[in-house]
Amino acid sequence: MQFDFVKSTYSNTAGECVEVARNLPGTVAVRDSKDPGGPILRLSSTAWAEFAKAR
Template sequence: MPEFDFVKSSYSNTAGECVEVARNVPDVVAIRDSKTPDGPLLRLTPCAWAEFTASLD
């Protein structure tokens, strides 16, 4: 499994409800809950990630 380099989302709040995103692996954007770093990962294609983030505006 590739080594993901997660960074905390700028939308995360100070109450510990955080989303972390890794974009350092080609063709994959990985998302996880920072409260459970060993928990499940959501893996998206960069295109799907771009469509998702564009829909948030």
């Protein structure tokens, strides 16, 4: 499974940066851009949409 991460539009200039991968159907992967080798949070597309809407 290979995720293609891009910096999220939810990142800011204060160093709070996340990267998001949406290249696999039904899955959105999120990671800390400062720790690309660290853990990856995998969400369903529905869960990500709810999170983004609540933001």
